[in-house]
Every structure is written in structure tokens, then in C-alpha cells.
Amino acid sequence: MPRRALDNPIVLPVLGLLLEQPTHPHQMLAELRRRSDAHAAAITRGTLYNTVAALTEAGWLAPLERQRSGNRPERTVYTLTEAGRDELVRRLDSQIRTPKREFSQFLGAVAYLGALGRDGAVEALTERGRRLRQRTAEDEQQLEDALAAGVPRMHVIEAEYALSLARAEIAWVDSAAEELRSGALTWPTGAAPEPEEDA
Amino acid sequence: MPRRALDNPIVLPVLGLLLEQPTHPHQMLAELRRRSDAHAAAITRGTLYNTVAALTEAGWLAPLERQRSGNRPERTVYTLTEAGRDELVRRLDSQIRTPKREFSQFLGAVAYLGALGRDGAVEALTERGRRLRQRTAEDEQQLEDALAAGVPRMHVIEAEYALSLARAEIAWVDSAAEELRSGALTWPTGAAPEPEEDA
DNA sequence: CCCGCACTAGTCTATTTGGACTGATAGAGT
DNA sequence: ACTCTATCAGTCCAAATAGACTAGTGCGGG
Numbered sequence: 538m539p540r541r542a543l544d545n546p547i548v549l550p551v552l553g554l555l556l557e558q559p560t561h562p563h564q565m566l567a568e569l570r571r572r573s574d575a576h577a578a579a580i581t582r583g584t585l586y587n588t589v590a591a592l593t594e595a596g597w598l599a600p601l602e603r604q605r606s607g608n609r610p611e612r613t614v615y616t617l618t619e620a621g622r623d624e625l626v627r628r629l630d631s632q633i634r635t636p637k638r639e640f641s642q643f644l645g646a647v648a649y650l651g652a653l654g655r656d657g658a659v660e661a662l663t664e665r666g667r668r669l670r671q672r673t674a675e676d677e678q679q680l681e682d683a684l685a686a687g688v689p690r691m692h693v694i695e696a697e698y699a700l701s702l703a704r705a706e707i708a709w710v711d712s713a714a715e716e717l718r719s720g721a722l723t724w725p726t727g728a729a730p731e732p733e734e735d736a
Numbered sequence: 737m738p739r740r741a742l743d744n745p746i747v748l749p750v751l752g753l754l755l756e757q758p759t760h761p762h763q764m765l766a767e768l769r770r771r772s773d774a775h776a777a778a779i780t781r782g783t784l785y786n787t788v789a790a791l792t793e794a795g796w797l798a799p800l801e802r803q804r805s806g807n808r809p810e811r812t813v814y815t816l817t818e819a820g821r822d823e824l825v826r827r828l829d830s831q832i833r834t835p836k837r838e839f840s841q842f843l844g845a846v847a848y849l850g851a852l853g854r855d856g857a858v859e860a861l862t863e864r865g866r867r868l869r870q871r872t873a874e875d876e877q878q879l880e881d882a883l884a885a886g887v888p889r890m891h892v893i894e895a896e897y898a899l900s901l902a903r904a905e906i907a908w909v910d911s912a913a914e915e916l917r918s919g920a921l922t923w924p925t926g927a928a929p930e931p932e933e934d935a
Numbered sequence: 936c937c938c939g940c941a942c943t944a945g946t947c948t949a950t951t952t953g954g955a956c957t958g959a960t961a962g963a964g965t
Numbered sequence: 966a967c968t969c970t971a972t973c974a975g976t977c978c979a980a981a982t983a984g985a986c987t988a989g990t991g992c993g994g995g
Binding site: 546549550553556573579625626628629630632633634635636637638639640641642643644645646647648649650651652653657658661662664665668669672689690691692694695697698699701702704705706708709713722723724725 | 745748749752755772778824825827828829831832833834835836837838839840841842843844845846847848849850851852856857860861863864867868871888889890891893894896897898900901903904905907908912921922923924
């Protein structure tokens with residue numbers, strides 16, 4: 538009986554999807570992956586079915602009907618209950634209201650940038666900038682297309698947010714690379730941070 | 737025998753720490769938590785010991801000595817091997833070079849901002865802005881103090897990066913809240929996205 | 936018209952993880 | 966001196982996860 542299952546990161550996407558329409562787990566997975574909706578890409582079957590079970594037990598989801606086409610495995614369609622809708626709003630509100638220090642791989646890597654040596658660091662950062670710029674350009678294009686096609690802005694708002702952050706990252710990466718190149722940002726000692734006599 | 741253990745997110749912090757100095761797992765944990773070094777906060781004992789074992793087996797770490805003081809549990813100090821140092825550099829380089837779409841809770845929540853209703857959304861975003869501004873001010877202060885105290889910039893570079901992103905987030909949150917308030921960003925239909933006849 | 940391949944929907948198990956537990960030592964307070 | 970608590974350093978197991986596996990269906994190509 539899933540205990541922590543109720544606060545794993547895929548709960549929100551699941552509730553969010555069901556707000557739009559009742560579906561069965563397999564379809565959720567496909568849909569979430571298609572949208573790459575958030576971290577959805579990281580969802581795996583095990584977690585999903587497990588989570589759906591937990592949410593059902595918590596009374597936030599309810600099985601709506603079981604269908605089967607031909608002799609395919611039976612599938613169960615779930616809806617959001619009243620309580621589920623409330624819970625979604627509660628979580629949404631709290632997650633927006635309260636910033637949490639989240640954590641990206643890149644941030645972790647930057648902390649040890651020193652280990653790459655000056656030239657290596659410049660090289661890698663420059664490359665990142667290049668790729669980031671390209672990806673961002675594509676995303677911008679996509680967003681524009683969607684808006685041009687009449688999709689309401691509210692529906693692409695997270696793309697706008699992601700773009701803002703991406704632009705900020707590009708700016709930082711560029712400036713860091715530049716400062717390293719020009720020598721404005723210098724190396725403390727060798728490759729490794731100097732082993733000071735303790736902190 | 738840990739299989740996926742070699743590519744879990746704490747590998748980099750562990751290798752990074754050992755680059756500075758040999759240590760035993762318990763100390764790594766304490767140190768990583770103290771620095772809140774990256775997601776380090778998320779590290780738990782189980783994972784850490786497991787990872788250290790895997791890294792050792794992979795030949796990137798080697799037990800240096802086993803010490804014991806008094807009748808305390810014996811502790812094993814590990815060092816980074818030559819291969820481990822190479823691996824660290826390889827990972828660092830690739831993680832910096834290649835941007836990955838990482839994923840934050842907030843991004844996921846923003847996607848369903850609509851479910852909060854206009855006023856709720858404005859409220860929540862405004863509050864986030866407030867908290868973010870405060871936290872960022874503190875971080876700026878800390879960074880300044882560190883620099884004033886003579887810490888080389890290279891050692892606080894990840895803090896500089898985090899600050900840039902935080903400022904960008906603040907800007908976005910403020911502008912989104914403002915647009916909602918002013919009506920420049922409008923609601924498509926009711927609380928839920930309209931149930932179109934499929935995509 | 937038959938074969939292979941991809942998709943549909945889930946189930947199920949080996950691996951991983953969180954975090955409770957152990958059992959010692961050092962210092963704080965009384 | 967004597968509890969009480971915090972820290973030290975791990976081990977260990979129930980719970981959660983990744984992703985292999987099952988098993989039926991439909992379609993494209995030779």
C-alpha cells in the first residue's frame with residue numbers, strides 16, 4: 538500500500554491531466570510523454586500505476602468504467618473526484634506560492650567547473666551556449682506558431698516561462714565563458730580547489 | 737550489485753568532494769548537506785553507501801584506510817583513483833556541454849495555472865514573487881560577504897549562476913502576475929481548459 | 936496471405952531507496 | 966557522578982521504482 542506515493546512528483550501531472558478529461562493510465566503515460574509535460578518524461582509504468590492506485594485509495598480519483606476492445610487487456614478509465622479537484626488546487630497553490638530550491642544537474646556541475654581547467658571550461662561553456670541558443674530558437678518558433686494558430690496564451694504559459702529562464706541561462710553561460718576567456722574570472726589554484734587547512 | 741547506481745545524480749557530488757580530499761561516507765553526507773551542495777540535500781544514507789560501493793567496484797574510488805577511534809564503528813576512508821578523476825572530468829564536461837531539459841516542480845505547476853482561477857493565480861504568483869525576492873536578497877548578501885572575505889570567485893560561481901536564474905524567475909513571475917491583473921493575459925474558458933473535441 | 940513489427944494495456948519482479956535502528960562516545964546540565 | 970542528548974558511522978529492511986515481460990491486434994510489404 539503506497540505510503541509516500543502521494544507526494545511523488547508525478548501526482549500533479551496526473552491530477553492535471555484528469556482535470557481535462559477522464560482517461561486510463563496507459564493513455565496518461567502516452568499523453569504526458571507526448572507533451573513532455575514537465576518532467577513527465579521521467580514517468581515510468583511502475584510509478585504511474587502505483588500512483589494511480591494510491592490516488593484512488595486517497596479518494597482523489599475514481600474508476601469510471603472499464604472498457605475492453607476485442608481481446609485486449611481491459612482498461613480502467615479514471616476521473617478526478619470532487620476531492621481530487623480540491624487537492625489539485627491546494628497543491629497548485631502551494632507549489633506556486635512557495636519557491637523551493639530545486640535542483641539541476643547543471644548547477645551541480647558548475648560547482649566543480651574548476652576541475653575542467655580554464656580552456657576546458659571555456660570550451661564546454663561555449664558549446665553549451667551554442668546548443669542552448671539553437672534549442673531556444675526552436676522553442677521560440679514553436680511557441681510563435683502555436684500562438685499564430687490561435688492557441689490561447691494561457692495554454693502555452695509554461696513555455697513562456699521556460700523560455701525566459703532559458704534566455705537567462707544563455708546570458709549567464711555566455712558571460713561566464715567570456716570572462717574566463719578574457720581572464721576577468723581567474724583560476725584559484727591548479728585544477729583542484731586548493732586543499733586549505735580545513736575550512 | 738548496484739547497476740544503475742553509476743548514473744544516479746549523486747555520483748557527481750561524490751566524485752567532486754573526493755577531488756578535494758579523501759573522506760568516509762558519513763563525512764561526505766555531512767559535508768554535502770552543509771554545503772547544500774546542489775541537490776545534496778536529497779541524499780540519503782541508503783543511496784550514498786550504495787553509490788560509494790558501486791563507484792568502488794567501478795574502480796573510480798578506492799578504500800584508502802580504515803580507521804576507528806575508540807569503540808566507534810569502523811570507518812573507511814575513500815580516495816578518488818586516477819580513473820575516477822578522469823571520469824569526473826568526462827562527466828563534468830558532458831553535463832556542461834549538453835543542456836538537458838531539466839525539470840522543476842514550478843514549471844509543472846505553471847502549466848496548470850489556469851485551474852487556480854484568475855484571482856487565485858494572481859495571489860499565488862504575487863506571493864511567490866515576494867518570497868523569491870526576499871530569498872534572493874539574502875543570497876546576494878551572502879555572496880557579497882563571501883567575496884568580501886576573500887573567497888575566490890571560482891569557488892562561488894555556482895551561486896552566481898543560481899542568482900542569475902533567480903532574478904530571471906522573479907522578473908517572469910512579476911510580469912505574469914501583472915499581466916493577469918491588468919487583463920493582458922486572459923482566461924480561455926472557466927477554470928479548466930476547454931474540453932476540445934480532441935486535439 | 937503470411938510474417939514481422941509496432942502498438943495497446945497491463946502485470947510483475949529484481950533493484951534501489953528512504954529512513955528506522957544500533958550501539959558507541961562526548962559533552963551539558965543538575 | 967549520573968542522566969540526557971547530540972554526534973558518530975554504519976547496517977538493514979520494508980516500500981517504491983525501473984523497466985522486462987505478457988499477450989492480443991492491426992497493418993505494411995514481399
